[in-house]
Amino acid sequence: MANPRVFISSTYYDLKHVRASMDIFIESLGYETVLSEKGSIAYSPDMALDESCYKEISNTDIFVLIVGGRYGSEVSEGDRKQDKDFFDRYESVTKKEFEEANKRDVPTYILIENSVYSEYQTYLRNKNNINISYAHVDSVNIFKFIEKILSLPRNNATKTFEKFSDIESWLKQQWAGLFRDLLQRMSEQKKFTELSHQVDGLREINSTLKTYLESLMKAVSPSESEKIIMNEDKRLNELDRIEKIKSNPLARFLTNDYNLTMSELIDAVISAKSSIGFVRSLEKTGKIPSDDHSIVEIFENIPDATNDLNRIRQILGLNELRKHPRISRNRK
Numbered sequence: 001m002a003n004p005r006v007f008i009s010s011t012y013y014d015l016k017h018v019r020a021s022m023d024i025f026i027e028s029l030g031y032e033t034v035l036s037e038k039g040s041i042a043y044s045p046d047m048a049l050d051e052s053c054y055k056e057i058s059n060t061d062i063f064v065l066i067v068g069g070r071y072g073s074e075v076s077e078g079d080r081k082q083d084k085d086f087f088d089r090y091e092s093v094t095k096k097e098f099e100e101a102n103k104r105d106v107p108t109y110i111l112i113e114n115s116v117y118s119e120y121q122t123y124l125r126n127k128n129n130i131n132i133s134y135a136h137v138d139s140v141n142i143f144k145f146i147e148k149i150l151s152l153p154r155n156n157a158t159k160t161f162e163k164f165s166d167i168e169s170w171l172k173q174q175w176a177g178l179f180r181d182l183l184q185r186m187s188e189q190k191k192f193t194e195l196s197h198q199v200d201g202l203r204e205i206n207s208t209l210k211t212y213l214e215s216l217m218k219a220v221s222p223s224e225s226e227k228i229i230m231n232e233d234k235r236l237n238e239l240d241r242i243e244k245i246k247s248n249p250l251a252r253f254l255t256n257d258y259n260l261t262m263s264e265l266i267d268a269v270i271s272a273k274s275s276i277g278f279v280r281s282l283e284k285t286g287k288i289p290s291d292d293h294s295i296v297e298i299f300e301n302i303p304d305a306t307n308d309l310n311r312i313r314q315i316l317g318l319n320e321l322r323k324h325p326r327i328s329r330n331r332k
Helices: 013-028 047-059 093-103 114-125 141-151 164-220 222-246 247-259 262-271 276-285 294-299 304-313
Strands: 003-008 032-034 062-065 108-113 157-161
Touching: 003 013, 003 047, 003 093, 013 032, 013 062, 013 164, 062 093, 062 141, 093 108, 093 141, 093 294, 108 114, 108 164, 114 141, 114 157, 114 262, 157 164, 222 247, 222 262, 222 304, 247 262, 247 304, 262 276, 262 304, 276 294, 276 304, 294 304
Parallel strands: 003 032, 003 062, 062 108, 108 157
Antiparallel strands: none
């Protein structure tokens, strides 16, 4: 039986002792640790080293990000400028690894050093002050990174730590909860399967009764029966379509969290020509503020969001929309 693979992402030199402790802890649980220094990553000769790391994330089950005071090396496609200034903006390998895990919806757990998180709070109050100096971080990009992590709508469980026992205790609780959720889902799936069989039986009974009723109507009132049957079929088809849309994860999220009516949702889906068009149509309902970027971020970071949108369009008999590469937040 394959063991769960846990990818550890962090800068190396400042956190190597934490990484070593993580390796021992994870292996003690019977899981496999994916660490670059252990040789767990298969490096391809025809791609940059960091690209092999991003690729390996697709083969892992859990992603753990550890944020310390160093932002880390620049990604291979960057300008690779040496001696970067504290305020120079660039993408680090660690940040790109996190984004890759988030894009693939790998269960993610984020750990931030207490000292770094404390200075992040100071940064939030002094964003425009370029004269302030920070003792525990080497780049303002760390604060930008943390800010992005905390702004995500989901899959961003975060814990600050001072010593390794803080990490160990928290991850044990989180993974025990994850396992419990899995067991509950298995139990619920069994109940759902049994209920599905009962529904199938009721559907057959309903179909038989419908056939009997239509035959009776045709015998009693041939002139009116066809019209009544046609209207009733249309109504039932519409109800079936609505129920299918209600079961869609994206539809559930929008109707539950933003109180959108089914009619508002369907109108937005029908009028949309792209993912960005769908978001703009939702804003026109007045129930989603134009400065609320959470839905934009969902479509940017979670591929299943566009897939769910296309499933709704399929139910409505509409063509699929292509995934928008990047939804602009600028307003004309």
